[in-house]
Amino acid sequence: MTGARKACVVGSGPNGLAAAIVLAQAGLQVEVFEAEPSSGGAVRTMELTLPGFQHDFGSAVYPLGAGSPFFSSLPLREYGLEWIHSPAPLAHPLDDGTAVVLERGIDDAAKSLGPDGTVWRNLLQPFVDNWAKLAPEVLRPIPLVPKHPILMARFGKTALLSAKAIASRFRCRRTQALFAGLAAHSFLALDELLSGAFGLLMAISAHGIGWPIPRRGAQSITDALCSHLTKLGGTVRNSSRVDSVSALLEYELILCDVTPRQLLRIAAQRLSQGYIRKLQRYRYGPGVCKVDYALSAPIPWKASECLRSATVHLGGSFEEIAASEKAVRAGRHADSPFVLLAQPSLFDDSRAPAGKHTAWAYCHVPNGSQIDMLQRIETQIERFAPGFREIVLARRAFSPANLESMDANLVGGDIGGGAMDLRQFVFRPTRRHYATSAKDLFLCSSSTPPGGGVHGMCGYHAAQMAVRSVIR
Numbered sequence: 001m002t003g004a005r006k007a008c009v010v011g012s013g014p015n016g017l018a019a020a021i022v023l024a025q026a027g028l029q030v031e032v033f034e035a036e037p038s039s040g041g042a043v044r045t046m047e048l049t050l051p052g053f054q055h056d057f058g059s060a061v062y063p064l065g066a067g068s069p070f071f072s073s074l075p076l077r078e079y080g081l082e083w084i085h086s087p088a089p090l091a092h093p094l095d096d097g098t099a100v101v102l103e104r105g106i107d108d109a110a111k112s113l114g115p116d117g118t119v120w121r122n123l124l125q126p127f128v129d130n131w132a133k134l135a136p137e138v139l140r141p142i143p144l145v146p147k148h149p150i151l152m153a154r155f156g157k158t159a160l161l162s163a164k165a166i167a168s169r170f171r172c173r174r175t176q177a178l179f180a181g182l183a184a185h186s187f188l189a190l191d192e193l194l195s196g197a198f199g200l201l202m203a204i205s206a207h208g209i210g211w212p213i214p215r216r217g218a219q220s221i222t223d224a225l226c227s228h229l230t231k232l233g234g235t236v237r238n239s240s241r242v243d244s245v246s247a248l249l250e251y252e253l254i255l256c257d258v259t260p261r262q263l264l265r266i267a268a269q270r271l272s273q274g275y276i277r278k279l280q281r282y283r284y285g286p287g288v289c290k291v292d293y294a295l296s297a298p299i300p301w302k303a304s305e306c307l308r309s310a311t312v313h314l315g316g317s318f319e320e321i322a323a324s325e326k327a328v329r330a331g332r333h334a335d336s337p338f339v340l341l342a343q344p345s346l347f348d349d350s351r352a353p354a355g356k357h358t359a360w361a362y363c364h365v366p367n368g369s370q371i372d373m374l375q376r377i378e379t380q381i382e383r384f385a386p387g388f389r390e391i392v393l394a395r396r397a398f399s400p401a402n403l404e405s406m407d408a409n410l411v412g413g414d415i416g417g418g419a420m421d422l423r424q425f426v427f428r429p430t431r432r433h434y435a436t437s438a439k440d441l442f443l444c445s446s447s448t449p450p451g452g453g454v455h456g457m458c459g460y461h462a463a464q465m466a467v468r469s470v471i472r
């Protein structure tokens, strides 16, 4: 590496690490500066409740991690990353004591969705069959000329619709409820354009990849990425917050795994007034309130089918979930919030002491909310699993401010790096995407395309662009 060109990355989230790996692959000498004592951003595992209980601080379930074109190109298995698939990707309990279970195989799913099976299959099969072609196209800025125009035109035609419009194709309220939960990952109101795209993508990934969890938790993804980076000659420096990029003069390239507000804080002196104004207009999305649980037993679901899935969506019918998401979009707190819950210890015994369990749950709230949602989250869990509170050994709740204090990118509790409405889907965070007004400075966080989720593709594309700018 002596004499190699030097680059640095600010922030060691999955996008920062992906960017660092691309830079190192291109022969640059790379250093990553991470503010927190441990690497990974929202991809870390910690003892957050009791000794021996390992909780994912941020992300927990990884359809896009396992299906990421870039991560799939890396030898992460060699560094200990192992995906675990629960028998079914998702369960969605209902008030009648049953659950809609989304099976991994599309044929099994179609069978279990009864009268809606054919519509479900027709909607998803072309994309499930072509995930390897679809993923690189959707996990990047919108291409002017797609590589697979027919597939993309077909996807775009449906994906632009609202979740409500797509759900109206289903006859059964059960299928509509299932689709509402999938689309609610968008943080959009379910009658908003693009909300359907998230529902589609979540469903396609459930069948095309599965919704796996990593053995030993999120940390094993970060550890594998860090190990690979080290092998390529890169270095990660934890507890090294960058307060100003003016301290990074020795680097030819600076990639920032931060959101626009933070970039303005650490680099305003390097940016043009026009670009600053554009970043100031960037909008953050709703936040989340999150709770981690140490449990004495598996969750006592009324519908025991819920024990087949690492992920459970709690919110009841399409209408209820739509009302919950609409309230949040309008800046209000839902009385009966849609809750996303993961129960990883059912499938990975490294997460809790023998016979004990962990659970991870969150609901959406207005950005920066200071309202304590713990009781509302637990009421929603109790609704489908009476007796839940009796098995809780310990709990730790995170307000948006608590989350942001452990990862500065979680601005106001926004876990997606900024609102993902139509405008910020196309211009994320500006029409320049990864480039800024300073030619050596790039953004590589989830505030760039393709946005939130653990896939590393923001970092991958940003670093590709950065490398092209210095190596011609």
Ligand SMILES: Cc1cc2nc3c(=O)[nH]c(=O)nc-3n(C[C@H](O)[C@H](O)[C@H](O)COP(=O)(O)OP(=O)(O)OC[C@H]3O[C@@H](n4cnc5c(N)ncnc54)[C@H](O)[C@@H]3O)c2cc1C
Binding pocket: 010, 011, 012, 013, 014, 015, 016, 033, 034, 035, 036, 039, 040, 041, 042, 043, 057, 058, 059, 060, 061, 062, 063, 064, 065, 240, 241, 242, 243, 257, 258, 262, 266, 288, 290, 362, 403, 406, 407, 408, 409, 410, 415, 416, 417, 444, 445, 446, 447, 451, 452, 453, 454, 455, 458
């Ligand atoms: C509660 C929660 C649940 C989620 N669930 C899922 C899920 O199940 N599946 C999924 O795919 N995604 C999920 N996500 C979203 C996913 O984790 C994020 O989209 C992803 O981590 C974004 O990666 P990133 O690299 O852009 O940013 P981050 O992971 O946020 O990393 C940014 C890093 O930069 C560091 N940093 C910031 N400023 C500075 C500075 N000035 N100097 C040095 N370092 C700095 C931070 O400390 C942090 O380590 C979840 C997120 C949260 C919080």
